[in-house]
Amino acid sequence: MAQISQQFIEHIEKQLPESVPLDDLLSACQCPLRKSIRANTLKMSPQELRQEFESHGYKLLPIPWCEEGFWVDEDEKALPENLGNWLPHLEGQCYIQEASSMLPVKALLHDFECHEESAFLDMAAAPGSKTTQLTAKINNQGLVVANELSSSRIKGLHYNLQRCGVTNSVLCHTDARHFGESTPEFFDAILLDAPCGGEGTVRKDEQALANWNIDAVRAISQLQKDLIVSAYKALKPGGRLVYSTCTLSKEENQEVCQHLLDLYGDSIQIKPLTDLFEGANKAITKEGYLHVYPNLYDCEGFFVACFEKKPSDVLITDNTSNQNTRFSFSPISSEHYTSASTHTSLFGWDIGPIKQQLWQKDNRGKSLEIWYLPKSTEKLCRHIKLNRYGIKLMEISKHGVKLHHQAAISFGHTFSKQHIELNAQQAEDYYQGKDIFLDTPIKAPTNKEFMVTFKQTPLGLVKHLGNKLKNNLPRDLVRDKTFNQLP
Template identity: 30%
Template sequence: MRLPELFENKMREILSDEFDDYLKSYNYKRMYGLRVNTNKISTQEFEKICPFKIDKIPWIPNGYYYDGSKEHPAKHPYYYAGLYYLQEPSAMTPASRLEINPGDVVLDMCAAPGGKATELGSKLKGEGLLVANDISNSRAKALLKNIELFGISNVFVVNETPDKLLNYYEEYFDKILIDAPCSGEGMFRKDPAIISSWEKNGPEFYAKIQRDIIVQAAKMLKPGGLMLYSTCTFSPVENEGTIQFLLDAYKDFELREIEGFEGFSKGRPELVNGSEELTKTVRIWPHKMEAEGHFLALLHKKGEKTSDITTDESYQITKTESDILEAFLKNVHMDMERKYIDIKGERVFYVSKYMKNLKGVRFLRSGLLLGEIKKNRFEPSQALALALREEEFDFTINFSVEDNRVIKYLKGETLDVSDIVEKGESGWQLICVDHFPLGWGKLNNGILKNKYSSSWRWQ
C-alpha cells in the first residue's frame, strides 16, 4: 500500500521505535466483527445458536470476531431478526466505554450508519430516550433502518446541525457520544480509498469541524453528565488537540479514566503541548491489537446533576385513540402507555415521554412507528415487529432457521403454512425465526400473504 510521505513522516515521529511494527500491520489480515444485540439475546444464548465460527473480542463484552473471507453473517436470517450488528472491532469501543443506564436521555451526535447508536439504544432497554442525529439525510435514512432493525423503540432520529440542536437541548442530555468526522487515518488498511480523501482534506480541516461539534455538544450535556469523544484517526491535532481545546475553553470539564485493556495506549500530551490529563485518553493501534485505529476520550461535566427530565407538555400529541387501532392493540402486550400514542394522519407513533416540542427541526422518526390506519384497517409496521418479543403478540408463526420458508418470507414470497396453523385461523401474524420476530404476514385459509417490508427484503 502506498502511504503519503507526509503521513509516514508524521507517524515515524509519533511512533519512533514502533514505526516498523506499525508498517508491518498493513500486511496483517483485516479483522471482521459482529456485536450482539443484548436487548434481544444474551451473549451466552447467542454463542449456543450462532451458525458460524466466532471468537471473543477480549475488550468488548458483546463483541466477536468472524472470518470475513469465509462467513457471510449479513446473509443469515438472524441478521434480519436484529440479533447482531456487523462492525469493525475498534469501532465497537466508544459505545462500550460510555456507561448507559436505562432511563438515561442520550445523544449520539454523528450517528450514521448506526453502529454506536444501536449499542447505546440496546443499553437503554426501552427506557429513557435516544436522540440519534446525522447531518446527512441519506446517511440518516440508513441510521433509521439499523435502529428499527435492532428493535429500538424509544428513539428520535434527527437530521440537523449541532447548533440547531443546541437551540432545543441546552443542558438536556445525561450522556453524549461524538464519533466525530475525521481524516480516517486509522482506517487506511481497511479502506485504502480513504487515503485520497486524506490527501484532499487533512487533519487540520477536520480539527476545525471537530472543535465546533464538541463545543456545541458540551453545552447540551447536563452538569454531572458524561461525554465520550472518538475518532478513527491517529492525528494528534484531531485527538489530543481537540480535547485540550475543550478543556481550555470550558473549565467545568475534566477527563475520566477509560476502562482499560492491555493493548490500549495512553494519550500523548507532549504531541500537542497539552496537560498531563491527556494521558487518560486512549489510542488503539493496529500493530498492538487485532483491530483498526481509534481514539477515545471520556469527559465529565462538573456540577450537581440536575433532576430527571419530566414530560415536556409542550409536545403536541395529535390524537391518541382510534377504534381500528385499538382492535389491533388488544393483541399487543408490550408495555405501552396509551397517552403517548400519537396519531398523525394515517401514521401512528408511540413517543417517549421525554420528547420535546421540536417545531422546525428536521427529523426522520419521532418514536416507534406502530403502523398506518388505512380506510377500515390498521397495518402494523416493520419497526413494531422488530420491537416486539414473540410473547408480546397473540398470533405468531415460528419457523425453524432450517425451514426454507424463512428465506422465502424474507424475499417477500407468499407462503403455504397450512401444516403449522390451525384450520380456519386468519388475520395478522407475527412471523418469527427460532422465536425471534422478523415481520408481519396476513393469514387466510393456510396461506400467508407476505407483509415483509419491500425495502428490507433479502436480495
C-alpha cells in the same frame, strides 16, 4: 497492499509515542483487518451468538472491551462474503461492527447510571453501529437521539435501528454544530464520533492514506472543534461526553480535546480511561485518553476521550414556549386506546404498560396513526425538528385496525397469539418478499393479520388466507439473496 503517503509517514513518525515503533505501525497497516461481530442483546445473548458460529466450525475470540463482541478467527475458517444476508443478521440478532468502534459506547456507559428519563445524543450516528450498541446496553431505557447530517445515510440508519428492535430512539437530520444552541444542557450523555480523516481505517481501505495531506487534516480539525463545543453546550451539568475518531493524527484528536479544555476547563474535566478494560494501559495517553494504533490490539486505529461536565448549583429550567408547530402528535384518546387495545388483545399483546407513551396522529384524514414515542420526545421537539419519531404501531381507519411492521419487530416478542413459526426455507422466502404456501390449508381465520417468526424471533406480518400467507414485509426491506445457515 495499502498505499501510504510518504508525507503521512513523516508526519506520524513525529507524533508516535516511544511504545509504538514506526515499523510496527506500518507493518500492521499492511495486514488485513480482523472481522468482528457483536451480539445485539435486545434479541440474542453473546453466548447464543458464539454457540451459533462455533456450531458451524468458526472460532470466535472475545473482544476485551466489549462483552458482546467477538473477533472471527478466519485462519480457522473464513466468513462468507454476504454475511449481511444471514437470517440472524436480518433479524437484528447481531451486528457486523469493527472491534475498535465498540470502544466509545464502552467509555460512555462505564460507571454511568442510566434511568428512565436519561437523554442521550449520538451526534453522527449512521450507519447505527454505536447507536444500536448503546440502546442494547441501556435496554431501551430513556431517550436516544440519533443524528445524521447526510440525507443519503438516514434510511440505512433507520433500517438498522428497526431491525435491531430499538424502541427508545428518534432520528434527527441536522448539522450537529447546532445542538449547542438548539438544545442547551438537554442531554445526560453525548457521543461524538466525529467525521474524521479516517487514517485508522487503512487496514480495510487500502487507499485511506494514499493521498494524505496535512491541509485536509487541519480543515477537518476545525469542524471537529466546532462539534465538540456544540456537544459541551448541549450537555447537562453532571453529564458525560465521549469524543472519538477513527484517525491517528493528534490534530484531530488530542488538539481537539485541548481546544475544549482551553475554552471550558473550569467546568469540564477529563475522565481517565485507564481502567476501562484489561490491557487499556497499552493505549493510554498522558492525559488519560485512549489512542489506539492498529498494531496495539490488531484492529483499526481509534481515539477515544471521555469528559464529565461538573455539576452546577444552578437549576436547569426549560423556558421554551409550549407553542410547538413541529409536533403533530397528541396523546391517545380513550376511544382510540380502546380500539387499539381491543385489536392488540387478539395477539395477546397488552399495551396497557406503554399507554403513557402512546400518541395519535392524523394521516391527512385517511386514517389515524398510533405511535409509541420515547419519553421526553415532546419536550425535545420544542427545540429541534425530528426526521423520524419512535415506532409507528398501527393505523385505525374505516376498514378497522391494522398493525404496522415495526410493531411486530419491536414488540412481537410479547405476542402470545396470532403468530406462526416458519421453517428455515419459509423464513428465507419471507425476506425475499415471497408469499408462504401452507402444507396444510385451513379455513381462513376471521382476523387474517398474523405475525411470523423464525426460531421464535419476530420477522414481520402476513395476511392469513387459509392456503397461503400473503407477505406484508415492506418492499424496501426485501432482500434478493438470503441464507439461514452459515457455510
